[in-house]
Amino acid sequence: MADFRLQRLPSATPAAALGARILAIALALIIAGVILAFVGKNPLALGLQVVTSSLGSSFGLEDLGLLVIPLILTGLSVTVAQQIGAWNIGAEGQFYAGAFAASAVGLFAPLSGGWSLVGMGVAGAFGGLVWILIPALARAYANVNELITTLLLNFVAILLVYYVSTDAWRERGGVANSATPRIKAEIPEFWGLVHWGLPIAVLLALAMAGLLAFTRWGYEVRLIGSNPAAGKYLGIAARRHLITVMLLSGAIAGLAGMLEIAGSVHRLQGGISNNYGYLGIMVAVLARGSSIGVIFAAALMAFILNSGIILQTQGLTTSTVLAITGLILFLTAIGDELSHYRVVRDKS
Amino acid sequence: MTEPSPRYVVPTGAAPLVQLKGIAKYFPGVIANQDVDLEVMPGEIHALLGENGAGKSTLMNILTGIYQPDAGEIIIDGYACQFASPVQAIAAGIGMVHQHFKLVNAFTVAENIHLGWSETPRRASAPVLEERTAALAQKFNLQVKPSARITELSTGEQQRVEILRVLARKARVLILDEPTAVLTPAEARELFKALRNFVSTGNAVIFISHKLDEVLEISDRVTILRGGRKAGTEFAADCTPAKLARLMVGRDIVLADMRARPPGAAAVSSSPVLRLRDVSVLNDNGHTALHGISLDVRAGEILGIAGVAGNGQRELSQVLTGTRQAATGVIEIDGHAIAHANAADFVRRGIGHIPEDRLQSGLAPGLSITANAVMREYGKPPVTVGGLFRPGAAKTLARSIASAAEVVIPDFAMPIRNLSGGNQQRLVARREMRIASKILVAAYPSRGLDVGAINIMLRYIVDLRNAGAGIVLISEELEELLNLSDRIAVLYEGRIMGVLDNDRVDIDEIGLMMGGRLRGEKGAAHG
Numbered sequence A: 001m002a003d004f005r006l007q008r009l010p011s012a013t014p015a016a017a018l019g020a021r022i023l024a025i026a027l028a029l030i031i032a033g034v035i036l037a038f039v040g041k042n043p044l045a046l047g048l049q050v051v052t053s054s055l056g057s058s059f060g061l062e063d064l065g066l067l068v069i070p071l072i073l074t075g076l077s078v079t080v081a082q083q084i085g086a087w088n089i090g091a092e093g094q095f096y097a098g099a100f101a102a103s104a105v106g107l108f109a110p111l112s113g114g115w116s117l118v119g120m121g122v123a124g125a126f127g128g129l130v131w132i133l134i135p136a137l138a139r140a141y142a143n144v145n146e147l148i149t150t151l152l153l154n155f156v157a158i159l160l161v162y163y164v165s166t167d168a169w170r171e172r173g174g175v176a177n178s179a180t181p182r183i184k185a186e187i188p189e190f191w192g193l194v195h196w197g198l199p200i201a202v203l204l205a206l207a208m209a210g211l212l213a214f215t216r217w218g219y220e221v222r223l224i225g226s227n228p229a230a231g232k233y234l235g236i237a238a239r240r241h242l243i244t245v246m247l248l249s250g251a252i253a254g255l256a257g258m259l260e261i262a263g264s265v266h267r268l269q270g271g272i273s274n275n276y277g278y279l280g281i282m283v284a285v286l287a288r289g290s291s292i293g294v295i296f297a298a299a300l301m302a303f304i305l306n307s308g309i310i311l312q313t314q315g316l317t318t319s320t321v322l323a324i325t326g327l328i329l330f331l332t333a334i335g336d337e338l339s340h341y342r343v344v345r346d347k348s
Numbered sequence B: 001m002t003e004p005s006p007r008y009v010v011p012t013g014a015a016p017l018v019q020l021k022g023i024a025k026y027f028p029g030v031i032a033n034q035d036v037d038l039e040v041m042p043g044e045i046h047a048l049l050g051e052n053g054a055g056k057s058t059l060m061n062i063l064t065g066i067y068q069p070d071a072g073e074i075i076i077d078g079y080a081c082q083f084a085s086p087v088q089a090i091a092a093g094i095g096m097v098h099q100h101f102k103l104v105n106a107f108t109v110a111e112n113i114h115l116g117w118s119e120t121p122r123r124a125s126a127p128v129l130e131e132r133t134a135a136l137a138q139k140f141n142l143q144v145k146p147s148a149r150i151t152e153l154s155t156g157e158q159q160r161v162e163i164l165r166v167l168a169r170k171a172r173v174l175i176l177d178e179p180t181a182v183l184t185p186a187e188a189r190e191l192f193k194a195l196r197n198f199v200s201t202g203n204a205v206i207f208i209s210h211k212l213d214e215v216l217e218i219s220d221r222v223t224i225l226r227g228g229r230k231a232g233t234e235f236a237a238d239c240t241p242a243k244l245a246r247l248m249v250g251r252d253i254v255l256a257d258m259r260a261r262p263p264g265a266a267a268v269s270s271s272p273v274l275r276l277r278d279v280s281v282l283n284d285n286g287h288t289a290l291h292g293i294s295l296d297v298r299a300g301e302i303l304g305i306a307g308v309a310g311n312g313q314r315e316l317s318q319v320l321t322g323t324r325q326a327a328t329g330v331i332e333i334d335g336h337a338i339a340h341a342n343a344a345d346f347v348r349r350g351i352g353h354i355p356e357d358r359l360q361s362g363l364a365p366g367l368s369i370t371a372n373a374v375m376r377e378y379g380k381p382p383v384t385v386g387g388l389f390r391p392g393a394a395k396t397l398a399r400s401i402a403s404a405a406e407v408v409i410p411d412f413a414m415p416i417r418n419l420s421g422g423n424q425q426r427l428v429a430r431r432e433m434r435i436a437s438k439i440l441v442a443a444y445p446s447r448g449l450d451v452g453a454i455n456i457m458l459r460y461i462v463d464l465r466n467a468g469a470g471i472v473l474i475s476e477e478l479e480e481l482l483n484l485s486d487r488i489a490v491l492y493e494g495r496i497m498g499v500l501d502n503d504r505v506d507i508d509e510i511g512l513m514m515g516g517r518l519r520g521e522k523g524a525a526h527g
């Protein structure tokens, strides 16, 4: 009689890892389909609808292109911090802070056209940087866990933006009363609705990957991230690297906020982030520490979000859509673990 | 040593407690185990010997369910078993204390003992856990302090916690992977007593070690692995260290006398290259670990540091290499006082450091072998040119360090923790010797190495000295110190008890000094 059993391997082969992910996503879609069928929807028709409207039309693809920009950047922000062993849960807040600072420049600085955009970009990155400054210093000098500090500052940023957009900077006599006036400087589009923020985000991810793999600084960051004690042994300025990397992480999330303002929304308003900061954490988890992986993980996440929007137009609720998103992530995580196993057969 | 134990006789009629049959385990490019049989009887202490990378840890990881064998059977008490995890192995009575401890540093002893244990009470307060831990410590006769945090414990104490953790789970087979490598001789004796006690009730111990004397002292039988295969099982009473060494490497090992200075060797410099003057150092807890030490290291000499571990050796090696600041006093390199140097400056001046906790602080276990091998030279050409890190050049350098260290590496991109413990140490040692043009501070360099590798390592240290470097050799092995050192300083409770010239050394005197007696009248070379 042959007997089957599971065997755990210390590391998964790349083929197994990829296969497990594809399987996980397929399985999640099947489960979602079954549930949809239960609530009386036709999953196949819905699926077809999703695929044709997001991938089959240029409108759908443009929407994807717009969604992917902030996701790449917030995902990159979290991934960069991970390299040195920090969890930036505050990309959301840094996104808001970046949007806030960029809007301030866009609305009030006496700059014209291109210069205004440059000013907004610098301000956006700087806003994100300022927003992570205290968590970074607290971690570096007092060993305060950044998970909590970055998270708490999210709420401050959200409220700040809510306040200025409904009060101090509100468009007087505007229709909605809950947003600033339109900001004149806009990032030009290069393909339909998609603006130059997309190539900027992709280039930034590639640049980050290059920086980590091909510079002395990147080597030191990876080393400290992997074993802080080794940093001390080698005399590397671990504290300075930690602060730099965390500030960089904040700046990237801040830039995401600026691109959202200058590229697609053009005014500051509450809820501007669409949870991109939190979704960035999921993107980073899917990318498993790879800056280039972030691009693909963000694309997948954008597709899921976009599908959600389409499904909502078909009468599904937001929570259903969120549940499906969660299911995919959950199964992917399980798939990643299972790819360490293989089935063996022993003869007895 | 202690009196020889009576000759071990395999009990007739008793079933082996553990039996491994035809075990094989393959990693990409490596045969870690092949056709390995092992039999351990109740009441037996069974030693497992072999060169670095011979497959000892892997075999024990298979027995405890961390790895699954690619072939072969595990038979416990006569029943074939399969362990999918260490939890299942411990449920069957098999527990292991690893080469690198797996305790949670921020937790207390009691919390570590109760972590992941089915018998931990559902709702337990700290006092309850501590009381239970104290009772366990009493029962197994292992002294631990239940409320202490792991970081506060010495290595020997941490090991006791690990052992207690295993015994508390009712283990009948205790596996110890190089348990004495990090223990003082006194701690090792304590451990041996506890082990004898443990097997006297029909339990068994499997014991991995590179110290052949100790293996012969404590074990009943010895199984030797060579290149992943079994080279034989012997009664300890029938063996000598030389015979064991021959079985391990397949040829005789000649221990070279290394004191002789070959013609052409660099002379000892008249002025010191590295000098400590009245240096006091605080340890991590803020206590004074070194009290106003003065020490000279000259080029072309080996300065041995004798003493029982834990008397300031760690802090001494750190302050000599810039990884710890001196609280007071002056450190001079080539006659220049170093004000606020860090480790990188010391490296730039040609000072290498084989740290005592090389696997914790000298390596990044999760990074590739290449990244670890280039740790000291990544910042300069050929690895970094104009700020650009060149992975190709890094790999070339890693390859040359690995071949100098005589470690065969199937894949330089794999995490270094996949290498055997001894092979990791060899890489660190070679990496440091490459940069130690002026000074090498080597703390317990032979720990964790097999006999052959120790011989090679010491040879390299001597060559380095002959080439004109000054060596600080910190060791507990008096024999090693006497064999190599030109001068020996004795460290006791953070103070130098005296410095002796090797040609006028009196072993008894060193022994007394290690116990805290100051150097006698005979005129110390330097204090």
Ligand SMILES: Nc1ncnc2c1ncn2[C@@H]1O[C@H](COP(=O)(O)OP(=O)(O)OP(=O)(O)O)[C@@H](O)[C@H]1O
Residues within 6 Å of the ligand: A010, B027, B028, B030, B031, B032, B050, B051, B052, B053, B054, B055, B056, B057, B058, B059, B418, B419, B420, B421, B422, B423, B448
């Ligand atoms: N997870 C792994 N992945 C790849 N190779 C491995 C892994 N674990 C062990 N090996 C390889 O298997 C071989 C045996 O290693 P093992 O750790 O069992 O040696 P050892 O006898 O314990 O040596 P040491 O005395 O140095 O501790 C080595 O060549 C090692 O590199």
Ligand SMILES: [Mg+2]
Residues within 6 Å of the ligand: B056, B057, B058, B099, B177, B420, B421, B422
């Ligand atoms: Mg080992």
